[in-house]
Amino acid sequence: MKPSNTTPGSPLPSNKKPLLQVKDLSVKFRTEEGMFFAVEHISFDLEEQKTLAIVGESGSGKSVTSLAIMQLLAENGKITSGEIFIDDEDILKLSQRQVQHSILGKKISMIFQEPMTALNPILKVGEQIMETIIEHQGASRKEAYAIALDTLKQVGIPSPEQRIKQYPHELSGGMRQRVMIAMGLVTKPKIMIADEPTTALDVTIEAQILNLLENLKETYKTAILFVTHDLNVVADIADDVIVMYCGEIIEKGPVADIFETPRHPYTIGLLATMPSLDNDNDILPTIRGVVPNITKRPTGCYFHPRCDHAMPQCAQRSPAVFQVGQQAVKCFLYEQDALGVQDGPGVQDGPGAGEVNHG
Amino acid sequence: MLKYIARRLLLSIPVIIGITILSFIIMKLSPGDPLANFINPSISMEDLEISRQALGLNDPLFVQYFKWIGQVVRGNFGYTYSGNHSISGLILERLPNTIILTLSAFVLSFVLGIPIGVIAAVRKNTRVDYGLTFFSLVGVAIPSFFFGLLVIYFFALVLGLFPSGGMINIRAGYTGYAYFKDVLHHLILPAIVLSLGNIASVSRFTRSNMLDVLKEDYIRTAKAKGLRNKAIVYKHAFRNALIPVVTIFGLSIPFLFSGAYITESIFNWPGMGQLGITAIQNREYGIIMALNLITATLVLLGNLTSDILYAIVDPRIRH
Numbered sequence: 001m002k003p004s005n006t007t008p009g010s011p012l013p014s015n016k017k018p019l020l021q022v023k024d025l026s027v028k029f030r031t032e033e034g035m036f037f038a039v040e041h042i043s044f045d046l047e048e049q050k051t052l053a054i055v056g057e058s059g060s061g062k063s064v065t066s067l068a069i070m071q072l073l074a075e076n077g078k079i080t081s082g083e084i085f086i087d088d089e090d091i092l093k094l095s096q097r098q099v100q101h102s103i104l105g106k107k108i109s110m111i112f113q114e115p116m117t118a119l120n121p122i123l124k125v126g127e128q129i130m131e132t133i134i135e136h137q138g139a140s141r142k143e144a145y146a147i148a149l150d151t152l153k154q155v156g157i158p159s160p161e162q163r164i165k166q167y168p169h170e171l172s173g174g175m176r177q178r179v180m181i182a183m184g185l186v187t188k189p190k191i192m193i194a195d196e197p198t199t200a201l202d203v204t205i206e207a208q209i210l211n212l213l214e215n216l217k218e219t220y221k222t223a224i225l226f227v228t229h230d231l232n233v234v235a236d237i238a239d240d241v242i243v244m245y246c247g248e249i250i251e252k253g254p255v256a257d258i259f260e261t262p263r264h265p266y267t268i269g270l271l272a273t274m275p276s277l278d279n280d281n282d283i284l285p286t287i288r289g290v291v292p293n294i295t296k297r298p299t300g301c302y303f304h305p306r307c308d309h310a311m312p313q314c315a316q317r318s319p320a321v322f323q324v325g326q327q328a329v330k331c332f333l334y335e336q337d338a339l340g341v342q343d344g345p346g347v348q349d350g351p352g353a354g355e356v357n358h359g
Numbered sequence: 360m361l362k363y364i365a366r367r368l369l370l371s372i373p374v375i376i377g378i379t380i381l382s383f384i385i386m387k388l389s390p391g392d393p394l395a396n397f398i399n400p401s402i403s404m405e406d407l408e409i410s411r412q413a414l415g416l417n418d419p420l421f422v423q424y425f426k427w428i429g430q431v432v433r434g435n436f437g438y439t440y441s442g443n444h445s446i447s448g449l450i451l452e453r454l455p456n457t458i459i460l461t462l463s464a465f466v467l468s469f470v471l472g473i474p475i476g477v478i479a480a481v482r483k484n485t486r487v488d489y490g491l492t493f494f495s496l497v498g499v500a501i502p503s504f505f506f507g508l509l510v511i512y513f514f515a516l517v518l519g520l521f522p523s524g525g526m527i528n529i530r531a532g533y534t535g536y537a538y539f540k541d542v543l544h545h546l547i548l549p550a551i552v553l554s555l556g557n558i559a560s561v562s563r564f565t566r567s568n569m570l571d572v573l574k575e576d577y578i579r580t581a582k583a584k585g586l587r588n589k590a591i592v593y594k595h596a597f598r599n600a601l602i603p604v605v606t607i608f609g610l611s612i613p614f615l616f617s618g619a620y621i622t623e624s625i626f627n628w629p630g631m632g633q634l635g636i637t638a639i640q641n642r643e644y645g646i647i648m649a650l651n652l653i654t655a656t657l658v659l660l661g662n663l664t665s666d667i668l669y670a671i672v673d674p675r676i677r678h
Contacts, residue, residue, distance in 0.1 A: 070583055097587075105585030112583075117576035120595055122602075122674055131594075132584045167674045183584070 018045035025082030053238035061247035109184035115176035119168040126164035174205035246302035253327030436649040457630035463550040468557035476565025498559025507625035524627035568600040609665030
């Protein structure tokens with residue numbers, strides 16, 4: 001499970017200016033039982049040409065985070081605090097019209113999980129691609145048509161002259177997702193959010209789409225925020241990883257470090273659940289318990305009821321974020337470690353222990 | 360597409376035949392006697408029996424049916440028992456008037472109903488929405504005979520803006536454009552009364568469809584593309600929400616057509632409704648069956664129109 005596309009130990013805080021900066025973002029949802037945090041105090045940076053993966057189980061807040069950036073939260077969701085900077089501009093301070101006019105579809109675009117329902121069934125795919133160009137670049141229909149056709153070619157759609165005149169239902173799932181990607185690319189935005197773009201596709205198509213994204217990232221110098229629950233995909237495509245649990249970032253770092261030396265007990269557990277070829281176990285390990293409902297989160301560290309290393313303080317207060325090497329970990333096990341006293345016991349006992357090698 | 364329409368039309372033929380049989384049987388089973396109107400003490404039972412025999416009312420049912428249907432396929436609906444008027448003539452005389460009224464109500468229901476529904480959906484849970492919802496509920500709930508009387512009272516009697524009934528000002532003897540204006544003047548109140556219920560249901564239907572569509576993933580995609588609200592609502596949501604509304608396009612034709620019976624009676628509009636009500640009171644079987652047949656044909660045509668429109672607006676069905 002070692003990712004090979006990144007060098008371990010590459011510096012995380014680089015000198016490049018981040019394209020997208022999320023600072024202390026919190027989102028609350030209104031439910032019948034009251035207001036609850038869907039995500040809390042999320043902060044991360046995304047740099048040019050980098051792929052940042054957000055990993056987590058269902059309900060971890062990874063999709064809410066991406067929808068909050070796009071300001072596409074459902075009616076009962078509300079950003080309660082935080083800042084989202086795109087090109088040094090806090091987009092949360094802009095009006096809805098300004099966001100539509102100068103941010104969405106122009107500087108940042110989004111690819112959704114289900115390409116069947118995410119495309120309008122009664123508009124030809126060409127029209128759906130062209131309208132973004134016309135809206136944001138003031139192009140004529142003729143110019144827009146040429147750009148759309150060119151983009152369809154770029155995303156590897158065969159005979160684009162025919163496809164451009166077709167409706168979404170006439171295309172296969174993989175083709176539809178390529179159309180989605182073409183739609184997101186067509187204005188050459190600097191940032192692309194991909195929310196589980198391959199989950200609805202079968203494995204061979206998934207590989208093609210991931211390759212396509214990788215190539216397009218190189219060509220267009222796009223930064224990609226990749227939301228997924230699939231660790232294999234993360235290992236494949238990401239430069240940096242954010243692990244979310246119950247709406248919080250519990251671990252953050254370069255992909256190589258996270259996969260080689262996961263620090264947070266949850267991350268360790270999550271990686272252990274990945275099936276691998278050199279593992280003879282018939283039974284896949286699981287993390288005991290389930291993700292608590294948004295309305296019934298435990299006190300202290302949200303993970304402590306499921307954690308093998310829980311200490312008394314875990315139930316009382318929420319741990320701070322500790323920096324361990326390139327990784328940032330939200331766990332009391334590293335309180336001492338961060339001061340340079342000792343290694344976290346979680347790493348030694350955890351399933352990932354065999355690969356642990358601290359310098 | 361043409362093939363599809365042709366196939367649908369062919370399929371309608373057995374349905375129409377079925378309708379003729381049913382309406383014929385129902386007519387024969389219903390109580391009452393067309394000759395009851397002529398009964399007076401000077402006519403003997405024997406004479407009645409002779410007229411009954413002459414009118415063919417004593418023939419076996421299937422003979423009567425084939426006599427009737429044989430005439431109908433030649434475009435002849437027979438003659439009235441009293442006065443021996445041509446039924447086709449009576450209908451043709453009044454059909455255009457009913458079509459004018461029904462068509463105006465049809466146009467009104469969609470021209471007003473659809474925008475009202477869209478506005479209510481876009482302004483969901485605001486005062487505008489609540490106001491329009493209230494209007495719709497009143498529109499559906501109020502019976503047209505009552506609403507008709509209210510309208511006549513206020514707009515014709517109190518305010519004197521419109522005539523209280525009829526289709527033309529007979530004494531004025533208008534021609535040309537003045538005639539058209541006069542008919543329009545007479546048309547406004549009955550058309551509003553006839554369309555009110557339909558406006559209300561079309562707007563409710565449009566509203567709920569719009570709300571459903573606005574929750575769809577592709578609306579989120581449209582928003583993510585940074586499109587203007589106008590483009591999101593009208594280009595992406597509205598066109599999709601219109602697909603189911605098209606279904607009630609066709610279905611409301613027979614609804615309005617039969618609703619015209621009552622409205623025509625209230626406003627003294629010289630249409631088929633008046634003819635039908637008189638026919639039912641006098642057991643003029645020929646007229647009633649002719650009207651049944653016309654209404655049933657309209658239902659069939661309405662359904663067909665819906666399906667064709669459906670295929671036009673939804674590319675998924677076209678193939």
